[in-house]
Amino acid sequence: MNFKLTSLSIILLATILFSCNSGKEKDNSNKGKTEKTTVEKTETKTETKDETKKILNTVLFESKKFNFTANFPEKPKKAIDKEPSELGDIVVNSFGYETKEKLYYIAVTEFPPQLQKFHQQTSLIDASVDGLKKGFDQKGIDVLESTKTINNSCNGRHVKLKGKLDGKDLFMTANIFYTNYLYQVYVMSHKDITDEDMAFLNSFKITKPCK
Numbered sequence: 001m002n003f004k005l006t007s008l009s010i011i012l013l014a015t016i017l018f019s020c021n022s023g024k025e026k027d028n029s030n031k032g033k034t035e036k037t038t039v040e041k042t043e044t045k046t047e048t049k050d051e052t053k054k055i056l057n058t059v060l061f062e063s064k065k066f067n068f069t070a071n072f073p074e075k076p077k078k079a080i081d082k083e084p085s086e087l088g089d090i091v092v093n094s095f096g097y098e099t100k101e102k103l104y105y106i107a108v109t110e111f112p113p114q115l116q117k118f119h120q121q122t123s124l125i126d127a128s129v130d131g132l133k134k135g136f137d138q139k140g141i142d143v144l145e146s147t148k149t150i151n152n153s154c155n156g157r158h159v160k161l162k163g164k165l166d167g168k169d170l171f172m173t174a175n176i177f178y179t180n181y182l183y184q185v186y187v188m189s190h191k192d193i194t195d196e197d198m199a200f201l202n203s204f205k206i207t208k209p210c211k
Contacts, residue, residue, distance in 0.1 A: 057073070058071035058072060058073060058199075058200075059073070059075050061075070062207075063095070063108075067206060067208040068183065069203075069205050070095075070106060070185070070200070070204040072095075072097045072200065073104060074097050076095040076106070077096055077097065077098075078093070078094065078095055079093075079094045080092070080093055081094070087112045089112065092107050092108070092109045094106070094107050095107075101189055101190050102187060102188065102189045102190075102197070103187065103188040104187055104200050105184075105186055105188070106183070106204065107182075107183075107184040108181050108182070109184075110181060111181075124182055125176050125178055125182075128176045129146075129159055129174075129176065132174055133161065133163075135165070135172070135188070136161070136163035136172075137163060137164045141161060141162070142161065142162045143161055144160040144161065145160035146159045151177055152206040152207070152208070152209045153211075154210040155210070156175055156177035156183075158175050159176070160173045160193065161174075170188060170189070171189050171191070171193050172186055172187065172188045172189075173186060173193045174201075175201055179206065179208070183204075185201055185204045186201070187200060
């Protein structure tokens with residue numbers, strides 16, 4: 001796909017920041033200072049316990065730092081996007097595998113402790129769904145599914161969207177959960193979502209149960 005792994009993370013950051021600062025006067029001193037970091041060096045320091053293991057036609061990826069596992073088609077690439085806020089940095093940690101037609105992607109967002117107090121779980125999940133919609137051309141986005149889901153006692157939302165990107169049909173299916181992190185797990189495809197795509201989505205497991 002002509003869709004860079006970091007680009008949707010930035011969209012998600014912008015949406016989350018808008019939600020978190022809604023009704024407040026923003027400090028524009030940091031405008032335009034989005035910090036992008038490829039993770040080859042950073043990950044070896046901060047997340048040395050990531051593991052991958054080949055299972056059948058997929059790769060089991062485990063993040064012990066962020067408490068999840070998932071079966072990717074191949075070993076995912078990693079990236080970090082960071083955005084300053086009034087209460088501290090919001091950080092999106094991205095794990096993705098991309099082909100010509102599809103993007104398999106997990107984004108794990110870390111919030112400053114002070115920021116978590118301002119928003120309930122549902123409001124962040126709603127903001128996340130709005131952020132996913134911004135990955136499409138902004139006309140004619142259809143919400144085909146929107147249902148509640150649970151992962152290891154963690155409440156979330158399952159959605160399926162259909163729209164266009166650069167004039168081409170685009171489908172997205174996603175599971176979104178909020179614990180201490182905001183997890184966004186999704187597949188984007190120029191063709192309809194397949195059983196293989198759903199297998200990736202459903203392989204995502206939060207390894208630390210919610211209280």
